[in-house]
Amino acid sequence: MKSKGRHLRAVDRLTELAEDIYRQIDERKIPKMSIPLRTKSNIRFDRRSGVWKYGRSMGVRSAKKLTGAQMLLRTMYMLEFMEEMIRNNKSSTLREMYYISEGWEKAKFSAQDESNMLAEDLEIITACMREDFKLRPEEDGARVIGNITIQETDRKGKKKRINCRDDVGDSGYGIPYNVEKDKISFVDCDADMMVAIETGGMFDRLVENRFDEEYHAVLVHLKGQPARSTRRFIKRANEEMKLPVCVFVDGDPWSFRIHASLAYGAIKTAHLSEYLATPSAEYIGITASDILNYDLPTDKLSDRDVQALNAEKSDPRFSDQFWKHEIDLMLDINKKAEQQALAKYGLDFVTDTYLPEKLTELGIMK
């Protein structure tokens, strides 16, 4: 899609939204807006794409209530601001937009979460993406190391070929916030799999132990809950380079959710699941079973951990046999473990023993 075109389409959609509010007031109604509920009870599995998307339940944001009225007013301010940016060919980060709202009087946000959420609301309603509105996240510096070659168009418009093993330093290739075709294309790849890793420590361990070279793997550092661009990058590599993806994270409820958002789609951004999620991604570990099988050093589950696990039991994304078993087991042993707990058996254990065993088990390594 041509960049100019998507911005113009976004302006049209945003104006339609304002028109809808305007019309309601003009018709002497209490203005309101319907938005698909962004809750775990309103995500449905889409067979065709293999990911989880929003279902049909709608929530209403009405001026009848204070929060609703406030959000509608904020929406109007935000629309105006976005249209202006598109017209003037400017863009801003989400953080900048939050600060811009300081001047919006009654419509000002009290936390950046609120403005981020509203931007997502607008994506859902207009079926556009925040990039179409000229909004972008901060660079978050997720890294890639492995034998994959991409072509990136730099800010001067020059196309550069980068091999993520040979052309980068030890910290790897930094994934930019825009990983669309106008910015990045995949040129070549000689690898058997892509391993997405939660923590920097484990990423560095695998790099130091040359796991990428020995096992023909592309390593991606997720930096906790992965940014959209990271997930999009992984999905494109998976689709375009036919790279199997596996996820290697800590063994706790929050890491389960990292995997879910990467593989199945995130509840908060299920409108983009089709575009961001990699349904074939496999969970390597750490699993609750690993904790037992490898006799890993552990921490006791906190109250919040237990709550999170219980919530996952009613999360449709975790309703298969594997997850049911792992979640129940974790609750049962009341323990969690970090990736780095594997160091109990030495620095090479993870690359020499654990990963080969697990990858073979999953059928990714023959």
Add this chain to the structure above:
Amino acid sequence: MASIAHELAKKQKEISVSEFFEKNKHILGFDSLTRALITAVKESVDNSLDACEDAGILPEVFVRVKKERNNEYNVVVEDNGPGIVKKQVPNVFGRLLYGSRFHARAQRRGQQGIGVSAVVMYAQITTGKPAKIRSKISDDDVAHQCELVMDTKKNRAQSTKEDFVIWDKEHGTRLEVNLKGKYVQGRQSIFEYLKGVAIVNPHARLTFVPPDGGTIVFERSTEDMPPPTKEVRPHPEGVELGELLTMAKYTEAKKMTSFLNTEFSRISLRVAREVLDHADVPHDQKPSRLTLDQAGAIVDAVHRVRIMAPETDCLSPIGEGLIRKSLKNVLGDLKASFYAPPITREPKVFAGNPFVVEVGIVYGGQLNKEESVQILRFANRVPLMYQQGACATTQAIENVDWRRYGLEQRGGKGIPFGPAIILVHVASTKIPFTSESKEAVANVPEIREEIELALKACARRLKTHLNKAERKSKTRVKFDIVQDIIPMIAQKSAKIVGKPVPDIAGTITKIMNVVWVEDGVTFDKKKHHVSVKLYNYTPKSQRLHVHMVLPYDGVVGKSLSLEPAEVRNGGKVTWDVKRIASTEVFELSFDMKGLDKDEYDENELYVSGIDPASVIGADVLPGDWDLEHVKITEEKPAEADEGAENGEVDYDEGAEVIEDEE
């Protein structure tokens, strides 16, 4: 009671004064060292205030308590009253049952002629030191001074060390005694007593120098004397058999008709004949011949004949306005949030004595929420410090179901809990105390009922305030939506789509669908400015009546934004607001002059002629307002639009929180 006092005096002839005290100190208020000290101050101050009021002088009372040695205190009470003539001094201060009030029926603090003489006696018995008295009457140039030595056998005092001294006071009396006592702080203390005195005597200025130093001044909150009280003849309703027989025996009247006519109030000759007919007693029978049966028949007959209620101008209640002002003046430091408009009931009668009950409630703010409410009891402008449980006042409070009025109470009985102070004042020509120590009002059904009615009336005012505050804060949110947010949404959306700003009236009336009343009082340049804004947020134009209770004399005529349709006694003012178009505002405003800032600081505001459910910020007119000229037509409000949309899920209030992703 008087008869008990007489008996005490009789006994006292036979035994020594110290024995007498030992036997009766609980009745006289000297049963503990702590209480003895309070009683000494109390009896003296009560007398000072009585004397000042009799003479029409604004009281100025000085109290000093000094520690002499262990358990011995020196107490000085000095007033600016009329003074006491020299030869009366030994009688007043040295003789039990000598008083000017004994046979009088008038609202006075002193009733028995025991008070101050008991203090003087107690002082001498416990320390052996004589009382020092100084007094000056305005006719004299100098004050006379003496020390009183009691002859404990004869109930007489010997005046010694008499002298004349220069006193820089026009008139007044000073009593100084040394007595055994104990000075304490807390609920039952001299300080609390004086604080109470200040509350119910807003015309008095009190100065207190406590033993631990410093000076506390309770400034007066009014310069006006309370209206003078009068002595009255007994009223026939409730007169007792024995009393009637005694009166008949000693009267100078020759016939029963003139006896009833002259000795009682409210009995004309015609009524006297009617009573005697009912009682079957001959009109011209000699009163001294009255038999027990006849007397009984008369007592019964009195209730079957219409007799005017007793005169009540003999009573001097504090008054609704002054109670509130005084409570604020004295309790201001407690930072309460609401002073419920007090209630002064119409005078009623028990046993031929008129009485009147007053109640005030202070609520909220920094008052303690966890404890039971504080009860301030008063009888004839005297704080009652002891025997709270035995008092009709307390029993009435316990009998009210305070849960209905916004206070907590276990099972709807007992002393309620919550951030409140309840003041009850009973004024009468004769307060029925449970004992001579005058600490608890006896549970006389008529009085108890009046207290309950007054409590409930005042509590209703509290509840009204609480309701109003609650409803208002709920709707305030909507008010903000329609005032601030909707106009901005309309503007912004118009700008984005490039069309003229749409009319928001329809939206606003759908969200609110009420008439919003916003009222306020400001004080500036010695003027009160009152503003009542009526926002018609209903889809139709509205007509309504606004009612206020005002000190109407203070209203500056030409400042009125709308002439009242009616002004009735008691400052009940009614406006007829003929038309407020949908989404328009009407402001009713005016200035008031000549009032102190604190005298008017909250509007008592009602509306009528409109469905109460569609008004926020003002209550419906209470039933007892009884409108004469204003016709009321009630209208049903248009159903609020909300029903149609119920069942929708609020997008922003979804219960699930997503915190862990992206």
